[in-house]
Amino acid sequence: MKIASWNVNSLNVRLPHLLQWLERAQPDVVALQETKLEDARFPDTALAEAGYRSVCSGQKTYNGVAILARGRAIEDVQAGIPGFADEQKRVIAATVGGVRIVDLYVVNGQAVGSEKYDYKLRWLAALRDWLAEEIARHPRMVVLGDFNIAPDDRDVHDPALWNDESILTSTAERAALRRLLDLGLHDSYRLFHDEGGAFSWWDYRQAAFRRNLGLRIDLVLVSEALRASCKAVAIDHEPRIWERASDHTPVWVELVPV
DNA sequence: ATGGTGGCATGGCCA
Numbered sequence: 190m191k192i193a194s195w196n197v198n199s200l201n202v203r204l205p206h207l208l209q210w211l212e213r214a215q216p217d218v219v220a221l222q223e224t225k226l227e228d229a230r231f232p233d234t235a236l237a238e239a240g241y242r243s244v245c246s247g248q249k250t251y252n253g254v255a256i257l258a259r260g261r262a263i264e265d266v267q268a269g270i271p272g273f274a275d276e277q278k279r280v281i282a283a284t285v286g287g288v289r290i291v292d293l294y295v296v297n298g299q300a301v302g303s304e305k306y307d308y309k310l311r312w313l314a315a316l317r318d319w320l321a322e323e324i325a326r327h328p329r330m331v332v333l334g335d336f337n338i339a340p341d342d343r344d345v346h347d348p349a350l351w352n353d354e355s356i357l358t359s360t361a362e363r364a365a366l367r368r369l370l371d372l373g374l375h376d377s378y379r380l381f382h383d384e385g386g387a388f389s390w391w392d393y394r395q396a397a398f399r400r401n402l403g404l405r406i407d408l409v410l411v412s413e414a415l416r417a418s419c420k421a422v423a424i425d426h427e428p429r430i431w432e433r434a435s436d437h438t439p440v441w442v443e444l445v446p447v
Numbered sequence: 448a449t450g451g452t453g454g455c456a457t458g459g460c461c462a
Contacts, residue, residue, distance in 0.1 A: 198462085199454055223462090225454075250455055251462095297462060305461095337462095392462090393452040436453075436462080 190286055192218040193441035194333040194407055195428075196294070196390070200224040200253070203435055204232055210428050211239050216441060217259050218285050220292035222335045224253035231255065246278045254281045254292050254334070261286045273315040280316075282323070288415070288444070289327030291320065293334035301359050309337070313365040317372070324372055328414040331444075332374055335390075335437065336408045338362045340376060343385030344405035357404060374410040377422045377442045389424050390437045398429055409442045418444045 193216040197203040200221065211219070224231070224247050231245045240259050246268035247253030256263060267282040269275060279294040293316070298309035324330050339358050345351035351358040370376065378387070388403025397403065411419050421443040429438040 202454070223454095250460090299461080395451060397452095433453090 190218065190288065190444045191216045191441055192220075192288070192290065192331055192333065192409065192444065193439050194220045194222070194292070194335075194409055195439040196222040196335040196407060196435060196437035198223045198225075198435040198437065200226050200232065200255075201230075202433065204235060206428055206431055206435070208235065208239055209431075210425075210439060211241065211257075213427070214425060214439065214441070217261070218288075218290060219257040220290060220333050221255040221257070222253070222292070222294035222437075224255055225250055226253055244281060244283055246281045248276075248278045252278045252294055254278060254294050256281055256283050256285070256290055256292050258285045270312075270315050270319045273312070273319070275312070279312075284327070287329060289323065289330040291323065291330065291332040293332065293336065295335060295337040297337045298356050298362070300356050301354055306356065310361055310365060313362075313369075317365070317368050320369065320374075321372055324374075324412055328412060330374075330412040331409060331415065331442070332369070333409040333440075333442075334407070336366065336406055338366045339404045339406050340366060340379075340408070343383075344388070346386070346388065346402045346404070351404065357406060369410070373413040375413070375416055375419075377409045377411050377419055378405070378424070378440070380411075380416070380419055381422050387424055389440050391429065393436050398434075407437055407440045409440055411442065411444075415444060417447045420445045
């Protein structure tokens with residue numbers, strides 16, 4: 190089962206790219222972020238014609254997440270973090286093919302010390318507490334999405350610029366990510382690759398993609414129970430090359446029965 | 448360099 194994550198930065202704009210990528214990559218499950226669409230406007234018909242069922246939790250203009258699945262039911266759907274009041278649509282979870290899929294659009298945080306940064310840390314703390322319960326209920330779990338945190342210096346193009354006081358790489362953000370991993374989750378990319386310089390997001394400004402000035406902030410975490418099933422991972426750069434691209438590119442993991 | 452680019456409630460916001 191091939192499970193992918195992609196921050197599309199507006200599904201209105203990127204639906205043609207998504208359809209093209211589904212055809213090209215043939216994923217079984219796709220977690221989307223930044224759909225920026227109310228649920229009533231979600232393109233479920235176009236996706237169904239492409240062979241994918243979908244569930245979504247969205248809003249106008251900002252945020253918005255969705256899970257797509259091909260050939261399997263999408264069951265036990267949960268939107269948001271239970272008990273954490275939040276108008277921002279950043280979480281959707283569902284069970285597909287016996288795997289709990291938790292799709293995240295983690296708070297960006299804007300700047301270290303800002304109100305949005307405080308919200309990011311509170312949000313991550315609530316997420317951690319919920320995932321602790323969720324992984325107990327569903328040992329076969331994949332937590333994926335736009336984490337808006339680069340795990341370590343290998344995951345940034347310039348560690349001097351993206352340092353322990355910078356947003357997306359600060360000490361507190363990385364510690365919050367560590368607390369998620371400590372639940373028994375593994376960064377699937379690092380099960381296969383040790384080197385740096387592999388990124389999933391490049392700023393639209395300053396020709397960052399052409400110069401490979403990026404960060405690896407889109408992650409697929411797999412639970413310990415799924416670790417041995419993890420057969421392959423990839424960051425697919427192709428859609429970032431396309432005209433009018435999202436600033437993020439898809440990442441995926443292939444799980445096989447063991 | 449306090450900019451730059453892109454998306455959307457097209458006017459500031461968010462990333």
